[in-house]
Amino acid sequence: MNHSDLISITKQYGGPVYVYDSEKIISQYKRLTTAFKNVKHLKLNYAVKALSNVAILRIFNSLGSGLDTVSIQEVQLGLMAGFNPEDIIFTPNGVSLEEIEDVAKLGVQINIDNLSILEQFGARNPDVPVCIRINPHVMAGGNSKISVGHIDSKFGISIHQIPHILRIIDNTGMRVNGIHMHTGSDILDVEVFLYASEILFETAKHFQDLEFMDFGSGFKVPYKEADIETNVEELGKKLTKRFNNFCKEIGKDLTLAFEPGKFLVSEAGYFLSKVNVVKQTTSTVFAGIDSGFNHLIRPMFYNSYHQIENISNPKGKERFYSIVGYICETDTFASNRRITEISEGDILCFKNAGAYCFSMASNYNSRYRPAEVLWHNGQSHLIRKRETIQDIVANLVDPKIEEFATKELVKEA
Numbered sequence: 478m479n480h481s482d483l484i485s486i487t488k489q490y491g492g493p494v495y496v497y498d499s500e501k502i503i504s505q506y507k508r509l510t511t512a513f514k515n516v517k518h519l520k521l522n523y524a525v526k527a528l529s530n531v532a533i534l535r536i537f538n539s540l541g542s543g544l545d546t547v548s549i550q551e552v553q554l555g556l557m558a559g560f561n562p563e564d565i566i567f568t569p570n571g572v573s574l575e576e577i578e579d580v581a582k583l584g585v586q587i588n589i590d591n592l593s594i595l596e597q598f599g600a601r602n603p604d605v606p607v608c609i610r611i612n613p614h615v616m617a618g619g620n621s622k623i624s625v626g627h628i629d630s631k632f633g634i635s636i637h638q639i640p641h642i643l644r645i646i647d648n649t650g651m652r653v654n655g656i657h658m659h660t661g662s663d664i665l666d667v668e669v670f671l672y673a674s675e676i677l678f679e680t681a682k683h684f685q686d687l688e689f690m691d692f693g694s695g696f697k698v699p700y701k702e703a704d705i706e707t708n709v710e711e712l713g714k715k716l717t718k719r720f721n722n723f724c725k726e727i728g729k730d731l732t733l734a735f736e737p738g739k740f741l742v743s744e745a746g747y748f749l750s751k752v753n754v755v756k757q758t759t760s761t762v763f764a765g766i767d768s769g770f771n772h773l774i775r776p777m778f779y780n781s782y783h784q785i786e787n788i789s790n791p792k793g794k795e796r797f798y799s800i801v802g803y804i805c806e807t808d809t810f811a812s813n814r815r816i817t818e819i820s821e822g823d824i825l826c827f828k829n830a831g832a833y834c835f836s837m838a839s840n841y842n843s844r845y846r847p848a849e850v851l852w853h854n855g856q857s858h859l860i861r862k863r864e865t866i867q868d869i870v871a872n873l874v875d876p877k878i879e880e881f882a883t884k885e886l887v888k889e890a
């Protein structure tokens with residue numbers, strides 16, 4: 478997909494717009510499966526939260542992937558995309574017992590991350606096997622909001638509470654068929670990952686009915702040229718060796734599972750937005766775009782870096798710009814960034830816009846969420862329409878209170 482393809486997509490579907498390249502999604506999936514090709518039973522469960530459009534889920538279904546989900550709605554989207562319930566794992570945090578039971582009834586693998594729910598679920602559903610999310614107490618991840626395996630984190634059951642887990646299993650007669658950890662996103666060091674894995678191997682020995690070990694995710698992708706990324710090939714070699722030895726040790730061929738989101742879709746995504754205003758102040762040149770944190774919140778939420786290219790003038794002279802949105806709070810996408818000269822009306826292209834971008838979009842400022850387009854085999858396909866004012870008001874209910882009603886509403890009533 479080149480600049481002129483991206484510009485024609487923006488013209489055809491209207492901007493701002495998200496575009497996803499199926500080829501990149503497929504090649505990332507194959508890269509990871511190749512890195513772990515010597516594992517007898519490998520399962521990649523794509524983390525739906527990263528990008529949940531059903532058209533994207535269908536790509537993963539065709540590749541033989543499973544799904545990692547965190548809400549019953551994500552499970553429902555997965556089923557709509559054609560996944561079998563047994564290929565979906567439900568790894569929520571802090572959701573109600575009722576929601577977990579509703580998902581279990583659909584035949585989805587349940588992953589439980591606290592003792593209270595484990596006890597209640599086990600007592601009421603002793604025949605439903607569950608996976609347990611362990612907190613390995615490892616500090617990893619690129620940012621405090623995405624470091625989730627450390628001791629102060631709300632996620633998982635502490636490794637120090639294994640005796641308590643075993644008591645619950647004994648008392649309820651429930652079966653634990655999987656063990657899981659997710660230390661956090663953006664892990665740079667393979668050794669840190671392997672260190673946390675050792676804790677999972679140690680924990681796994683306590684569970685006789687184990688069928689799979691889920692090592693979560695956290696693979697870092699490059700955001701800039703020459704940026705460090707998780708070396709999945711090195712991880713593949715080292716973890717495969719350790720995992721295969723472990724299987725031999727316990728005399729059982731377990732499944733090795735991962736649940737990557739960012740690694741599979743981040744680089745496949747582009748966000749295209751038009752420059753509304755170029756504003757020179759005494760200190761800065763701002764380029765104000767027709768978007769804001771309602772469409773792309775990652776830079777403001779966790780200081781994430783998105784490379785930004787002016788695809789309307791890619792060969793222009795480079796200058797320094799601060800790229801800002803139209804929201805009524807400060808929403809800075811990039812500060813003092815070197816970008817080729819920007820004129821009003823130019824289209825800026827944000828890279829790494831596949832993961833946690835559209836899926837975190839909102840209607841803040843009563844703006845529409847943008848369209849999504851899939852680029853496949855050299856052709857664009859609309860996979861989500863841009864919203865309209867009808868979508869914004871769709872769920873509003875007129876309470877028909879006389880003193881607040883406009884003439885029209887009174888007439889309607």
Ligand SMILES: Cc1ncc(COP(=O)(O)O)c(C=O)c1O
Binds near residue numbers: 662738740
């Ligand atoms: C439990 C769990 N698994 C998988 C993921 C996906 O992580 P990533 O997008 O870094 O691959 C997350 C991300 O929040 C997560 O919380």
